[in-house]
Amino acid sequence: LLDVGRAAGVSATAASVVLNHTVSTWKASTEMREKILAAADRLNYCPNAAAQALVNQRIHTLGVVAVVEGGELNDYFLEVLNGILVAAPRHRQNTTVFTLPNWQRSSESLKTFCDGRVDGLILLAPTFSGRGAVVPEHMPAVTIHGNREVPGVTNIESDEECGACTVVSHLIGWRHRRILHLAGPDGLLGSTRRIRGYRRALSEADLPFDPTLVVTAGYSTELGRRALHAWLQQRAGQPLPDAVFCANDAVAVGCLEVLAEFGVRVPEDVSVVGFDDTYVARTILPQLTSVRQPLREMGAHAVELLLERIEADEPNGARPRQVVFPTEIVPRGSVGSRSPVKRIIGTW
Amino acid sequence: LLDVGRAAGVSATAASVVLNHTVSTWKASTEMREKILAAADRLNYCPNAAAQALVNQRIHTLGVVAVVEGGELNDYFLEVLNGILVAAPRHRQNTTVFTLPNWQRSSESLKTFCDGRVDGLILLAPTFSGRGAVVPEHMPAVTIHGNREVPGVTNIESDEECGACTVVSHLIGWRHRRILHLAGPDGLLGSTRRIRGYRRALSEADLPFDPTLVVTAGYSTELGRRALHAWLQQRAGQPLPDAVFCANDAVAVGCLEVLAEFGVRVPEDVSVVGFDDTYVARTILPQLTSVRQPLREMGAHAVELLLERIEADEPNGARPRQVVFPTEIVPRGSVGSRSPVKRIIGTW
DNA sequence: CTGAAAGCGCTTACAG
DNA sequence: CTGAAAGCGCTTACAG
Secondary structure: OHHHHHHHOOOOHHHHHHHOOOOOOOOOOHHHHHHHHHHHHHOOOOOOHHHHHHHHOOOOEEEEEEEOEOOEOOHHHHHHHHHHHHHHHHOOOEEEEEEEOOOOOHHHHHHHOOOOOOOEEEEEOOOOOOOOOOOOOOOOEEEEOOOOOOOOOEEEEEOHHHHHHHHHHHHHHOOOOOEEEEEOOOOOHHHHHHHHHHHHHHHHOOOOOOHHHEEEOOOOHHHHHHHHHHHHHHOOOOEOOOEEEEOOHHHHHHHHHHHHHOOOOOOOOOEEEOOEOOHHHHHOOOOOEEEEOOHHHHHHHHHHHHHHHHHHOOOOOOOOOEEEEOOEEEOOOOOOOOOOOOOEOOOO | OHHHHHHHOOOOHHHHHHHOOOOOOOOOOHHHHHHHHHHHHHOOOOOOHHHHHHHHOOOOEEEEEEEOEOOEOOHHHHHHHHHHHHHHHHOOOEEEEEEEOOOOOHHHHHHHOOOOOOOEEEEEOOOOOOOOOOOOOOOOEEEEOOOOOOOOOEEEEEOHHHHHHHHHHHHHHOOOOOEEEEEOOOOOHHHHHHHHHHHHHHHHOOOOOOHHHEEEOOOOHHHHHHHHHHHHHHOOOOEOOOEEEEOOHHHHHHHHHHHHHOOOOOOOOOEEEOOEOOHHHHHOOOOOEEEEOOHHHHHHHHHHHHHHHHHHOOOOOOOOOEEEEOOEEEOOOOOOOOOOOOOEOOOO
């Protein structure tokens, strides 16, 4: 099309220069630029992105890599993606989204993403099994909620430990003592941090830590349901916990369902808190007290950091960073003072 | 890199041919291919996507265009995107997501997406004001829930009218008579179809149509809240409706909130139904009877249709199609039989 | 069966 | 101030 542009105007290179407002060693006579602009408009010229990408080595596209568990995207993903999708166009970047079945065998897929179709990669909550550089050396990348440190890649996370500690302290403030924690998947950094926060809150309040009160659930409603159900079944006739601290909101939803099935009222009999402050926390009844992570801001920040990295044009690892966003408790109706009467676990 | 591949092996063109398993006029001696493969692996060769795109005129990327209202993605978007993101890699396509502030001035943006960075476009719930070809002639495109017919572009939709009719008939089956409809935004095809379904159900049951029972809300929780709140305020002292048919689940959430504020129980006093069967329908209490549209399947189907279109390499309009997916009612706890006692609207 | 050459559409030193 | 030329990394007729 460039040569069509020329046909209409006068020159060849000229068109390129005026159409890209390149600030080169030029002054581009006004009349000429007018002519070119007109011609471009007339032929409705549209520069070819691939050709530009080829010569500029920049395609102005950011890749987002996420795992879809069971073919299902979740609210966490939606929120972060929201932040990314809104931030990217502000920097005139496109966003392409890659989905992976799992992180285990992601190394090869990741490599194929590095063929020039994107300028950089945002990895969403990656959990790599081995260490080893999974992202090719010269592909700029940042991780969000990286589970292990990816060597040399800057990671964006939130202060989950602090969030967990705060929300558990909040429960303690309402006079709850026996607080059950439905924890995230074993071994994940996020799970560990929540547990650490939970323990810190207990110890700050001089409460004993009872390991039987920490049970691994996972991050989904179904896993939350199962974990709590099993736990309650096993303890029929024993007293209910005062409160339940759930690894995330999805788990809390499962928790609320099971409690309802057992005839336990929330928050009258038991208080429940979640984590992430997703949409469901506001819509479920009772509304769920939760810990907000600024997921959208984190997504937006990932875009900016990644862009810096791309423009700096230095290999990963040059200036790895750790960015920690604050978390914040959002109090709602699912927390009340400890029930004065001790309730016993029934059977279902 | 190709010439590096050659340096290691023997030839130049050869590498390209074996690395792309092009089925040309070749037989590629086994020893040669071995050598090339080995060299490629050793240098860990990675073909440049931009260069390939430039010569093949195919970049193997599908564009998804959606509007983010108020910078906020919604569950509808998430579901459809889910379908797309899972389907695309099955066809070895990438997905890039474009977000627009609105559809009004989308024409120019759409044009810039047609610079070779994608091979085709999936438009999500576009609402164009003018008619006029908004998508350039030679850019393959499909719409999902297109609001007007985009000339020549095949549209994927669901039988919303039927869904609305079924769910309203369902309410009538529970003996509800005065059914309020919190409708979608004025003028949108989806709103109109829901209203048509609502009216059809009434007429099939020989019930009169009362225009004051159809009130425009919109598609968000907040708009649902406001619409119902205003409606109830105006009618203090008058009888409550038997049931509320909401334009979508988000509106239903707002509806449930307002009813709770007015001290109205669901479903004992009033039944409520939503539309879309999003995540919230399952998690809110009472769980929401809703109409399921197979959004993921629709997204996946869009990918396939678009790919056909791209491969057929014919201009838009050659074979426009209309694909209609069935809808399905999902009964849950928010519907019960009509309250025997007539409840009166209180003030809030 | 194999390699040299042209070309995809653009940009950018480099001579006029 | 302006244009001709080379080159980004690949593919694909086209001669050997």
